[in-house]
Amino acid sequence: MYVAVKGGEQAIEASLRLLDAERRGDPEVPELSLEQIKQQMTLAVDRVMSEGALFDRELAALAIKQARGDLIEAIFLLRAYRTTLPRLAVSAPLDTSRMTLKRRISAIFKDVPGGQVLGPTFDYSHRLLDFSLAELARDETPIEEELPPAEPLPDTMPRLVDILNQDGLIEQDFPDDTQRPVGDLTREPLPLPAGRDIRLQNLARGDEGFLLALGYSSQRGYGHVHPFAGEIRHGYVAVEIVPEELGFAVEIGEVDVTECHMVTQFTGSAEAPPQFTNGYGLTYGQGERKAMAMALVDRSLRAEELGEETTSPAQDQEFVLSHSDNVEASGFLQHLKLPHYVDFQSELALVRRLREEHDKARTKDRDQQDAAE
Amino acid sequence: MPSVNRPTSTREDVRARRARQRWMGILARASTEELERSLPDPLPEGGYSLLRRPETGSVMLRGRAGGTGERFNLGEATLTRCTLRLPDGTTGFGYVMGRNPRHAELAALFDALLQLSERREHLMERVIEPLARQQEERRQAITARAATSKVDFFTMVRESGLGESGLGESGA
Structure with a gap:
């Protein structure tokens, strides 16, 4: 019908x-x-x-x-x-070692060169509702009058992993193959298995809640990652492009980002000696929880490459990368609200028919039982 | 065409290119209002013609895995560009993040004017250097503010010096 x-x-x-x-x-x-x-x-x-x-x-x-x-x-x-914007340029890779820092911490070295700079963070807040915020007219003393004066931080602050690299205790990042095109999920569907470029792009766009849960699962033992927050930094980085007409690099502005290096012990494989390995997170703005979760999941997804057993959801590329996008997930979930009248009519007819057959069969069974008694 | 638009070879060209890279970056970081206020009065005779009207699109921002490794696409940002020409043929380019067409146009106009040797010195002194100073001051103010929250550990007894890597041996 x-x-x-x-x-x-x-x-x-x-x-x-x-x-x-x-x-x-x-x-x-x-x-x-x-x-x-x-x-x-x-x-x-x-x-x-x-x-x-x-x-x-x-x-x-x-x-x-x-x-x-x-x-x-x-x-x-x-x-x-x-999707309505024409792509005008591709930037040079952001240089996060030259960041105008608002925050920079390491959980693994107290005396990290450059120091522990807390910046604005919820970490030390008491998580008690502040009822003074409920009133609008508040004392608004400029922050400079409340804080002690301090010297600006250096222009360049080496990343902690770069320092660890000097001792060979942490893996070196794979050198970049400049000939290799960089995968782009806005242009091509998700390839599986996916290279780390695609994985990182997918995670950077991925849902924070999903990555948080996966990262948490890896911490609780689903895939053995015992991570340390090697370094987290937040601040502004310059964006540089090389316009075709000019043929040289120009800065077009800056963006604020949060970068997280998760450091994980690695017992070594046939090729690699025991050392620390790296999980990487990078987000826009002060997305610290997201950057940390991203770094955990990035590391988990490297299981195969590092010759580790892949037994858990957070290590399963197909599972993680296919379900991380909240726009896709939300669309597929919410499409269930669209009219399914016809689909449902056919299912309804089917269930009615099956019930009739079921009832008939039961009646027949009962008749046979009665006859036997 | 001025020499800076040709492939560079001589030391002079390199210097001119570096100067141009610097002012283009400063113009991109400046606000539209700052550039509007700094417009030379009067504008060059004959005005300028737009070779490419301000156009907004995107730039794909890249990161590197682990900070130094292979490149990956982080996400896009909005970008507006503009190209214009002065009556003498000098071409100016504006590439600025965001969606403000006027910003791109003003950046392109200053880029063109700064290539004119008779105007450069004056504009550098009156517009670019003050903007550069302000931008540097703003940047330093950000990190100085952050530095107020730098942890000052007080160690009871300092047992070992710094290792070769410059890192202390003892964790927190």
């Missing part, structure tokens, strides 16, 4: 208006400006830029406003906008 599927335009129109009204909330309350979201919801903006895979604070703020604070919806909006 075919059911008419036309109709509903008016209902949809009304639904969209209801959505607008809910987004706005009480019209008596002043409307949020993008500047307010950019300034005061920075970590939401950072997450939307990372997983939306497009660095643009204003667009991310707009997406958050439009999505009523639903960050996965906002990420979807940003991804959709991204």
Whole structure:
């Protein structure tokens, strides 16, 4: 039986208006400006830029406003906008050793050269609700008046792993093959097995919650990774491109990123001596939890390359890379809300028929039993 | 065409190219308002013609696995570019992150004007160097602010010196 599927335009129109009204909330309350979201919801903006895979604070703020604070919806909006942009250039690899640092810590060397710079972090906050924030008119003393003066940090701060590298105690990063094209998930479907370039791009765009859970699973024993936070740094790095017309490198601005090196003991293989190995995380903004989770999962996914047994979900490329994207996942999940009237009608007819047969069979069985008694 | 637009070979060319790279970076980091305020008055005679109107697109940002290893695509960023020409044929390029067409146009205009030897010195002194100083001050202010939260460990007894790697032997 075919059911008419036309109709509903008016209902949809009304639904969209209801959505607008809910987004706005009480019209008596002043409307949020993008500047307010950019300034005061920075970590939401950072997450939307990372997983939306497009660095643009204003667009991310707009997406958050439009999505009523639903960050996965906002990420979807940003991804959709991204597809309308022509690709004008590819940057030189960001040089994170030359970062204008806002934060830099190492959990493995107290006296890391350059020092432990805490920066703005929740780590030492008491996680008690601060009711003074509930009032708007607060004492706003400029921070410079409250903090002791300090000398600026050096322009270049070597990464801790680069220092460890000098002793050969940690693996060297694979040298880059400059002839090899860099895989790009915005241009090609996910290839499996995927090289580390594709994996890192996938994880950088991947859902924070998913990577957090996978990283956590690896810590709890699903795939033996015993990681240390070798270094976490957050700050601004310059973006450089080589425009074709010019043939030389120019800086086009800067982005703020968070980088995490997870250091994991490795007992060695036929080719490699016992040493520490590296898991790497890089996100836009101050995405520290995401960068750490990404680094754990990056390391887990290197199991095969390092000759380790792959027994756990976090080590399974196909499982991890196929399910990390929250735009894809959300789309496939939510498509279940679309009309499945016809599909369901056919299933309904099938179940009815099966029940009839089942009932018939049972009646027959009972008759035979009665007859036997 | 000025020499900086040709493939570089002589030491003079290299120096000119480096100077141009520097001012293009400073123009990209400057805000549109800062550039607008610094516009020369009057503008060059005959104005300029747009060879490529400001166009917004994306730039794919790359990272390196582990910070120094193989390249990977991190994600994109918005980018706006513009190309314009002065009446004497000098071409200016603007490449700036973000979506502000005016920023790209002003960056291209300054890039063109800075290539004119009769204007360069004045513009460097009046526009580029002050912007460079401000940008450096802002950068230093960021890290100086961060440095206020640098941990000052007080060690009871310091047993060993720094290892060859410059790292202390004792962990926290």
